[in-house]
Amino acid sequence: xxxxxxxxxxxxxxxxxxxxxxxxxxxxxxxxxxxxxxxxxxxxxxxxxxxxxxxxxxxxxxxxxxxxxxxxxxxxxxxxxxxxxxxxxxxxxxxxxxxxxxxxxxxxxxxxxxxxxxxxxxxxxxxxxxxxxxxxx
Numbered sequence: 079x080x081x082x083x084x085x086x087x088x089x090x091x092x093x094x095x096x097x098x099x100x101x102x103x104x105x106x107x108x109x110x111x112x113x114x115x116x117x118x119x120x121x122x123x124x125x126x127x128x129x130x131x132x133x134x135x136x137x138x139x140x141x142x143x144x145x146x147x148x149x150x151x152x153x154x155x156x157x158x159x160x161x162x163x164x165x166x167x168x169x170x171x172x173x174x175x176x177x178x179x180x181x182x183x184x185x186x187x188x189x190x191x192x193x194x195x196x197x198x199x200x201x202x203x204x205x206x207x208x209x210x211x212x213x214x215x
Contacts, residue, residue, distance in 0.1 A: 122148035122187050129163040129178075129200065130156040138208035145192040145214050154183045163200045167210065174201035 125141065127134045143149060153165040155178040162177035165184060172186050190212050199207030 122150035124150045126152045128154050128156045132206050141210045143212050148189050150187045155180050168197045
């Protein structure tokens with residue numbers, strides 16, 4: 079007489095192995111995709127902002143960028159008197175840090191979002207700042 083419990087166990091084992099292999103391959107694929115998205119998208123573009131006479135670059139210009147672009151801001155206090163400044167970008171997780179003495183520099187690198195407008199400012203001097211516009215495909 080045939081042992082049906084052995085037959086059922088054999089079928090379960092045969093179905094179990096392909097399912098485990100499929101799940102392992104799917105997990106490996108997801109791990110690879112996740113690792114790829116963490117890689118920075120190439121070198122950052124450098125934007126120099128010089129702070130002097132209560133302005134950035136003399137006119138507080140509107141800065142235009144493309145979505146997803148990496149930007150390396152180099153912020154320099156170019157005052158000739160003992161006026162201190164600092165730098166932040168509202169909404170992009172670039173907070174005010176310590177004030178920069180004349181001649182000091184701060185560097186900040188950010189990866190920009192898909193779109194939007196953001197204010198860059200000097201926290202020490204209200205009204206000193208400009209706008210960043212992110213637009214494109």
